[in-house]
Structures are given as structure tokens and as C-alpha cells.
Amino acid sequence: MINKEMGATVSGPPLLSISQLIKDFGETRVLRGIDLEVARGEVVTVIGPSGSGKTTLLRCVNFLESYEGGSIQIDGREVGFLDLATRKRRGERDLAAMRAETGMVFQSFNLFPHLSAGKNVMLGLRKVRGKSTEEARRIAAHWLDRVGLGHKFDSLPSELSGGQQQRVGIARAVAMEPKILLLDEITSSLDPELVGEVLAVVTSLAEEGMTMLMVTHEIAFARDASQRIVFMDEGVIAASGPPRELLAQSAENPRLDSFLSRFRASHF
Amino acid sequence: MIEQIVYALPFLLGGFQTTLIVSVLVVVISLVGGVLLGVALIYGPLAVRLLIRVFSDTIRGIPILVLLFFVYYGLPAAGMPLDAFTSAVVALTLFKIAQVIEYVRGAVQSVPKGQDEAAKAIGLTFTGRLREVIFPQAFRRFLPPWINGVADAVKGSALVSLLGVIDLMYAINQVIGRTYDAMPLYVLGAFIYISINYALSATSRHVERRFSYIRE
């Protein structure tokens, strides 16, 4: 159990502020007015059944998906649009700069197959942060070490196991020193025995004060690692609160209850 | 039989040289043109994309021979007289350009969408993503079918003989015209073409294996 009360501070104005977020896919309204805040240093996990919109929510935060209504602000700056009233989109360079402030780790890893693990991590450092090759190499080596893969610096993704690839993915995202880390079901594609090594890395990052917004099916991990769990269902937030409180809420909340009942037998 | 082959060889060599020149010209020009048009097809404005699509589909929808004759007989009528060699190279190059456009399109579109997303996620701009992530992977996927396609260019070059260009095929027929002994010459010619093309397709398979780590 992460003891955040004694660790990094969870305070100050919200780093991420999502307000009345609306997202449509064609005719279907996938996000129906989401309000969510994540404070600096906080770890928030989003859980819910498939189709609830949790992954879409995450992908809106770094504007991989556009949104039709509402606002997403990071440190006070609107993510996708220059002007909310006219909904004029940010230009290419602007958007790229905003995305450099968020880090994302993907369910299917999405490592660049033509680059070694080290070069995967170095790419953003060199091309986006403008670091020199030696500087980038140093930083990349440090982060790969941090996730336990320092010895695999020159290995290609095809030579790594799923768990190793995902840890490289985490290093790649974190090396950019993002304000917030977005984790999209990062263990869902992994064989069970490889899940632990990845969750261990995430846990240690959280202990050091990394702000995270995480979508996951690993309910036990969510309970142990987050300050707050948010339960989404059919495009809205149906329940939210610190882990213990959320479990208590399931008594009054039938949707939450039926969702959690699947995990109760094995996890709780 | 050996004497016939020995007699024929000098003539065949001259024709072989022309075949190589034609093939190299066609392959090189079509590579440049095809890649440019292929990239325009994927990233260009709608009008350009439509135009290239129509061009590519039309050329690939007709036999090479028809294109060859159209260019050779048609251009002079339209006021642009070209000699046989140039007409032949123009026609074959147009045909190959359409093929290269398809290779480029296939290669770029086969790069998984997640790659572009991961590149976006670390903050790369559009040009940065193309340069660092998309094109390096597209290139490795482009190479094997393209190398294979070079063999097609060599096979297609044999048609220039119909326009009177003295390539390997023409030379073979020329020698047969004098010796009346067709079979050994055709078989010899076949083996010359096979040597070139088999080497090319073997290279293509080798390259595909070397780059197999690109495909999940």
C-alpha cells in the first residue's frame, strides 16, 4: 500500500482539469459530460466495463482523440483548442508541444520496431527536447536502468518479452519528464506472469510523486496504488472516491456493485 | 547445338546490354516518380489524390502491350514524335510508376496506426513523425515487393522488341531468322532471363527475412 500521506504532496491547484467533456463517435455519444480533476502528484485510476469510454477519456487528454464539447486543461491551458468558444484547433506545432507535456503508455506497447530500446527512449529526447546525442543517451540509459532494463539498451523490441517491451514503453514516456503520465490498460496484453514486473515499475514511479491517470482492469493494483478510483459506466462517472470509500459505495450503487462482483471472488 | 549457341552469343550480348539499359532506366525513373506520386497520394490534397488514383488505376487496368502501342503510335499523332527506344522506355516507365505508387501506398498503410500514435504521444510533429517513425518502417516494407517488381520490369522489357528495339528478345528472333533453329535459342534466352530474375527474387526474399522484425 502506497503511503501517500507521508510521501509526495498531493496538493495545490489541479494539474489536470476535465470539465463537462463530451465526445461523439459519429452518431454515438461516448462521453456524456465528464468532470474530473487530478492534482499534482496524485494517482487516479479509472475502472469500468468495456465500452464505458475510459480509454477514450484518456486519449482525449493528449488529444489523440478530439472532443466535441467541454474542456480539458493541463496547468490551465486548454489541450486541443486555442479558443473554446470558436473551437479553433491548435496548430500542429502547438499540439506537438502540448503532447510533449503528457506521457502515454499503450496497451499494445507501440515501441518503434526499427529502433533499439535505448534509441526508442532517446528519440523524443533528441528530436523534441533538443538534447544532444550523448545527453540523450545518458538520460535514456538512466531510465532504462530505473525500469530494470539497463542491460537491454541495444536490444530491438522484437528481442524483448512483452513485460520488457512495456517497461521500455514506460521509460520512453517518463524520460520526457511529462507533467502527467497516461497509462492505457498497460498490462492487458501481457501474460499473467509478466504483469507484476510492470506494476512494480508503476508503483515506484507513483511513490516518487509522478502524477498519473490510469485505466486498468487490475482492480487490486488500483486499490493499492491510487489515491482515488473513478468508476465509469456508459460515458459518465458513476462513482468516485478513495479506494476504501469506493468499495463502501458499492452497497448503494448497483452498477458499481455488479461490476466489482466479478472481481470480488478473486481479488477482495 | 553448341556451335549454334556460340555463334549466337555475340548478337545476344548486344541485345542483353540493351535489355539491361532499358530495365535500369525504367526502374530508376519509376522509383523516383513513383515514390513522389505515392507520397502525394497519401498526404496530398483531395484533387491531387484523385488524379493520381485515376492515373494509377487506369494504367494498371490495361495490358502493358496496349500502353506500349498507345505511346509509340499515339504520341507522334498528337504531335510528339519519339523514336522507338524512347517511346518504349516512356511506356514501360509509366507502367512501372503506377506499380511503385501501389507499393508505396501499401507500405505506408501497413504501418500500424499505433506507431503514429506513439510518435504523437512523445510530441513529434507531422514531419518529425514521418521522418523518424513512419517512413523508416514503410521503407522496410516497401523494399521486398519492389525488388520483386524489378523482375517484372526486366520481363516487360522483352516487349520493346515489338517496336524494333534491339534488345535480347529481338536479338534472339534475329538469330533464329538466320539459322532457322528456334528451340535452342529460345531455351538459351529463357535461361538468361531466369538468371537475372531469379537473382532478383532471391534478393527480395532475403531482404524480407532480414527485415521481418519489423512485422509483429
Next chain:
Amino acid sequence: MGYDLNFTLIWRNFDRLWGGLLLSLELAALSLVIGILIGLVLAVWYVSAGRFVRFLIGAYVEFFRNVPLILLVYLVFYGLPQVINIAYDATTSFVVTLSIYSGAYLVEVFRSGLEAIPRGLVDAGRAVGLTPYQRLVHVRIPTMVRIILPALSNTFISLFKDTSIASVIAVPELTYGAQWINFNTFRIVEVYLIVTAMYLATGYSLLFLLRQIERRFRVTRQ
């Protein structure tokens, strides 16, 4: 220098083009059928044979895939009658050539189709008690057919375009008709515009028709 388009001479001789188109389709269809027979038999033999047979079949495939079709056409029409006591007309010789040529490509198509059959289906056949021959006929071949249908359609359309090579040995198909009109009326641009349109229209119609047939037989991928 101006060029006035005048299509009347083309329409007057249109029967050459139309007849040529029909002949092209017939040549392609005939060659496809024979090619399928060759390809299927060799593919089935290949997957169950030893190294020597596989080498022979491989050599056959490589030979016909790396030699220009026009050379093969000449070889069969002019060369073969010199060595074997055979006499045939241009059309027959072309069908022979194109059939064996398509057979080489189809061996590959059928072979990869056979190897793409999910193992589970064959095992199910075994479990039910079918003999190897019954498994071949009732399980493997039907499944393979559905898998390779797209490749088969593309081959047919390719063959249709390849029939234009027959014009070099004076087979009266579509391209030969175009050349005849070209040389006899000098209406070069018109005839080739028409013929281009005919090849394109036929090609797209075939594509559409064959996609419809494929849809009926689609293999659902699990």
C-alpha cells in the same frame, strides 16, 4: 499539327474489337481452368511429397515466373514444333502457353492456401473418422477454395490482360484487333482510346462480379 478525332472508322470495324474482346475472355477463362487443374494437382502433390518432387515442382514454378511471357509464346509456337512432331494453330498454341504459365502461378496460390487451412479443421475431420482421401476432398479442398478465392479472381483478371500478348502471333483477340484497325485506318488515338476503355470496363466489371462471388463464399476469420 492538329488531330481531328474521327471515330466512325472505328465503329465500322467494331466487330473486330468486340470479337477480339470475347476471344480474350475465352482465352483467359480456358487457360484459367486448365491452369487450375495443373496448379491444384501439383499443389496437393507438393505438400505431401518428398524433396525431389518438391524440387521439380519448384523448378517448374521458377522457370515460368522468371521468363517473359512473350518469349514463352514464341517458344511454344515456333520452337516446339521443331522438336516435337506437333502442329497447331496460333490460338491453340497460345492457350497451351498461357495455361502452363498460369499453372505455375496457381501452384503457389493453392499451396499457400492449403497451408493456411486451420489445423483444427483437419483434426476435427480425423476425430470424426474420415480417411485421408475423404479429409482431402471434404475438408481441405473446400476450405482452401474459400481462402484463395480473392487470389483466384486477381489471377483471372491478370490472365485477361496477358491475352494481349497473343497478338504477336496473330491471334485475333482485342489487341490484335486494335492493331489491325491502327494499320488499316491510321485512326491510332481513337482506336486505342476505345480499346483502353474496353479493357478497363471489362476489368472493373470482372472485379465487381468476382467480389460478389467471393462475398458469398467468404471465410470468417476467427
